[in-house]
Amino acid sequence: MSISADTRRLVRDRAHFACEFCTVAETDTGGELTLDHFHPKAKGGTDEPENLLYACMRCNLHKADYWPIHSDDLPLWNPRQEPMAAHLLILTDGTLYPTTPVGEFTIARLRLNRPPLVAYRLGKLRRQETELLLSRYREIVRTLEQLSAQQALLLEENRILLEEQRRILRMLLLE
Numbered sequence: 001m002s003i004s005a006d007t008r009r010l011v012r013d014r015a016h017f018a019c020e021f022c023t024v025a026e027t028d029t030g031g032e033l034t035l036d037h038f039h040p041k042a043k044g045g046t047d048e049p050e051n052l053l054y055a056c057m058r059c060n061l062h063k064a065d066y067w068p069i070h071s072d073d074l075p076l077w078n079p080r081q082e083p084m085a086a087h088l089l090i091l092t093d094g095t096l097y098p099t100t101p102v103g104e105f106t107i108a109r110l111r112l113n114r115p116p117l118v119a120y121r122l123g124k125l126r127r128q129e130t131e132l133l134l135s136r137y138r139e140i141v142r143t144l145e146q147l148s149a150q151q152a153l154l155l156e157e158n159r160i161l162l163e164e165q166r167r168i169l170r171m172l173l174l175e
């Protein structure tokens with residue numbers, strides 16, 4: 001049985017149109033990604049949405065039909081069951097650092113530190129930093145605008161006070 005268009009759409013939407021292993025998005029690759037059977041069909045996996053992942057061609061290719069069989073075989077990180085942070089850390093140089101044996105094995109098997117991917121992550125981190133700086137800058141500009149509005153208000157109050165003083169002085173002089 002092949003996977004229906006509805007199931008494909010569900011898996012794609014659920015993954016926000018990005019590879020669930022490496023986060024590369026359709027808008028980065030310029031096309032739809034592939035469906036991966038987390039538990040490979042060749043090893044008894046099903047076409048159920050719970051067993052399907054949205055994955056880029058590279059991750060899918062490296063993962064292939066891996067499935068732990070022997071007692072000392074490690075499982076791969078399942079992005080549908082655990083967040084990336086459960087096994088992997090993104091370092092500031094764009095590389096992934098494993099925090100568990102499963103994370104280490106997943107990086108090795110899926111080549112998650114392949115150079116173009118590291119460069120991609122680094123670019124993303126830089127963009128996030130720039131965004132953060134820009135939002136801070138916008139905040140400062142907003143605060144300055146508020147301050148200058150307050151200052152204008154104070155100046156106006158001052159002007160009114162002076163006017164009042166002049167009026168009183170004039171009255172006193174005329175008496």
Ligand SMILES: [Zn+2]
Binds near residue numbers: 023024057060
């Ligand atoms: Zn990928």
